[in-house]
Amino acid sequence: MSRRVGVVVFPGSxxxxxxxxxxxxxxxxxxxxxxxxxxxxxxxxxxVPGGFAHGDYLRPGAIARFSPVMGAVAQFAADGGPVxxxxxxxQVLTEAGLLPGALQKNAGLxxxxxxxxxxxxxxxxxxxxxxxxxxxxxxxxxHFEGNYTCDPETLARLRDEDRVVLRYVDNPxxxxxxxxxxxxxxxxxxxxxxxxxxxISELLGSTDGLPLLRSILA
Amino acid sequence: MCDHDLMIxxxxxEVRLRPGIADPQGATIERAVPTLGFxxxxxxxxxxxxxxxxxxxxxxxxxxxxxxxxxxxxxNPVIEDAVIEIAAGVSS
Numbered sequence: 001m002s003r004r005v006g007v008v009v010f011p012g013s014x015x016x017x018x019x020x021x022x023x024x025x026x027x028x029x030x031x032x033x034x035x036x037x038x039x040x041x042x043x044x045x046x047x048v049p050g051g052f053a054h055g056d057y058l059r060p061g062a063i064a065r066f067s068p069v070m071g072a073v074a075q076f077a078a079d080g081g082p083v084x085x086x087x088x089x090x091q092v093l094t095e096a097g098l099l100p101g102a103l104q105k106n107a108g109l110x111x112x113x114x115x116x117x118x119x120x121x122x123x124x125x126x127x128x129x130x131x132x133x134x135x136x137x138x139x140x141x142x143h144f145e146g147n148y149t150c151d152p153e154t155l156a157r158l159r160d161e162d163r164v165v166l167r168y169v170d171n172p173x174x175x176x177x178x179x180x181x182x183x184x185x186x187x188x189x190x191x192x193x194x195x196x197x198x199x200i201s202e203l204l205g206s207t208d209g210l211p212l213l214r215s216i217l218a
Numbered sequence: 219m220c221d222h223d224l225m226i227x228x229x230x231x232e233v234r235l236r237p238g239i240a241d242p243q244g245a246t247i248e249r250a251v252p253t254l255g256f257x258x259x260x261x262x263x264x265x266x267x268x269x270x271x272x273x274x275x276x277x278x279x280x281x282x283x284x285x286x287x288x289x290x291x292x293x294n295p296v297i298e299d300a301v302i303e304i305a306a307g308v309s310s
Contacts, residue, residue, distance in 0.1 A: 059294055095294065102296035104235075109242035147240060149297060174240065 006033040006043035010053035019049045022197035026213045038068035045082040048089030061095035082126035083189045090191030099191045101150030107174020111144045117169035125165045125183040127190040130215040137208035139194040146193040148175040224273045226307035227280040233266040
């Protein structure tokens with residue numbers, strides 16, 4: 001079982017401490033990984049958290065992918081290690097080429113901060129292997145650029161290969177095919193816009209993030 | 219090649235959102251325009267303008283490098299296109 005989880009910190013990340021706390025709640029030994037260090041320090045799983053890495057300058061994730069740590073994250077992913085990108089972390093992973101597609105501005109032209117209902121579409125991914133297929137989870141979204149898009153060929157591949165991991169029940173942002181999260185071919189890299197680390201306690205309004213976070217350790 | 223064989227080229231890259239990609243800034247500007255009395259302004263799209271200089275042996279090389287830079291960094295080809303203008307400069 002994976003126990004040590006590294007949470008990448010870029011200048012401008014702002015969800016890293018929430019993710020560390022949430023991973024500890026599900027039993028992980030979580031630590032921060034500074035973006036300027038070209039290593040993942042031997043952890044068993046990596047989470048790229050939300051925020052505004054490098055100020056979102058140029059485009060969300062565009063500069064972050066050049067941070068020294070990202071080479072190590074890419075190698076870790078190539079070796080089969082679990083990598084999960086949440087919100088801005090999802091944007092970083094698409095810019096880094098670890099996941100297909102891109103996140104464009106929300107279709108409704110509004111910044112969205114609200115609970116969202118997510119349907120688990122596959123349990124064959126590092127983010128959903130401890131979840132139940134078809135179950136609906138309530139997890140908050142908090143983004144402006146969360147409208148997932150990709151070319152038709154990529155979308156066809158994602159569907160054919162069962163790589164749409166999570167879909168919105170009520171699409172809040174215009175994402176193609178209601179996509180909230182996707183995985184890579186190896187199913188060990190997952191990106192999602194919603195924030196499972198904000199749904200880990202009844203005090204926060206939902207505990208539905210727990211099966212997703214437990215999956216990272218499974 | 220020696221440095222004195224290189225020329226300086228001024229490059230202007232216009233980054234445009236591809237057709238169909240959401241542009242909240244453009245939509246907001248378009249909604250505001252009629253309140254100033256401008257009728258018939260439509261299809262407002264907001265992009266980015268990036269300028270830099272590049273040292274290269276000739277314009278074709280400069281353009282090739284600029285295109286590569288756009289493809290790999292300055293644009294996300296999934297959602298953006300680049301229009302590149304190059305002005306020949308002087309020998310460096």
